[in-house]
Amino acid sequence: MDQSKDAKRNQDLAQQLAAQFIAMRPTPRNPVASSSAATHAPAAASNTNITQLAAQLSQLLGQGASTEKEQQPQGELFASTTGPFTSVPDPSIYEKEFTDVYLNVNASVLRFEDRELLDLASDQMPIDKFFEEAESMTMDYPDDSIDDIVVRRLLHWFKNDYFTWVNQPPCARCQAKTTATGAVAPSAQERQDGAGIVETYKCTQDGCLEITRFPRYGGASKILFQTRRGRCGEWANVRSATFTTVDSFGIR
Incomplete structure (x- = not known):
């Protein structure tokens, strides 16, 4: 009976986590989508609420593991268990690892x-332009x-017009080619903007030899929407943030 109650509580917490996450989705800007969202929108949520719910779920899982250990004789806890649990003394280690991964x-x-x-x-994002172009391209697709065509135009715009892929940045002084010289810690301002490390490049022009700093951002830093340049990490983060906004325009 206790196990049944715990399972029900775990299920309820999981449903609450899902509802909290859905509640954090942005409100659609499209009038029709906004009306629908207003009808079905769940209660407001916060990161704190989700973290607390996850902690409660982890605690319940830990309690369940403790109960099972108390019911089994010492030395027989993993006698009938196969897989990774056979090599560790306490399955709660995996529960904590799972919770940490989930929260991250x-x-x-x-x-x-x-x-x-x-x-x-x-x-x-010139969303109106994308819709105008899509209307004139229906015969092509x-x-x-x-x-679907709007998303095609968005992809083309992001890759060709909006974001610049940078393998080696040009010299900050004369725009000539540069060569990599290593990496340094970010300045206070660069760190505040979200940089984790700063690559350095030396100008190849003999009369310049300027050192150009190239901060690398591991997250969706707001400054990336000003510079609009980077490599794989910056590209992925800005593209993800940009494509997330598509939902707010009612595009499915």
Whole structure:
């Protein structure tokens, strides 16, 4: 009976976690989508609420593991167990690891639900232009909906017009080619903007030899929407934030 109650409590907590996450989705800007969202929107949520719920779930899982250990004789806890649990003394180690991974992944996803970040991304996106282009391209893509063609235009715009992929930045002084010289710690301002490390490049022009700093940002830093340049990490983060805003325009 106790196990049944614990399972029910775990299920309820999982449902609450899902509802809290859904509640953090941005409100659609599309009038029709906004009306629908207003009808079905769950209660407001916060990162703190989700963290607390996850902690409660982890605690319940830990209590369940403790109860099982008390019911089994010492030395027989893993007698019938196969897999990774056979090599550790306490399955709660895996429960904690799972919870930590879940919270880290959850935090990574929630970075792209930041309202200020999404507003910044959507303000720079010429969504009206995409819809106009899509209307004139329906004959070119007869099997695609208008929304599908809008996404095609968004992909083209992001890759060709909006974001610049940088392998080696040009010299900050004369725009000549540079060569990599290593990496240094970010300055206070660079760290505040979200940089984790700064690559350095030396100008190849004999009369210049300027050292150019190239901060690397591991998250969806707001400054990336000003510089609009980077490599794989910056590209992925800005693209993810940009594409997340598509949902707010009612595009499915």
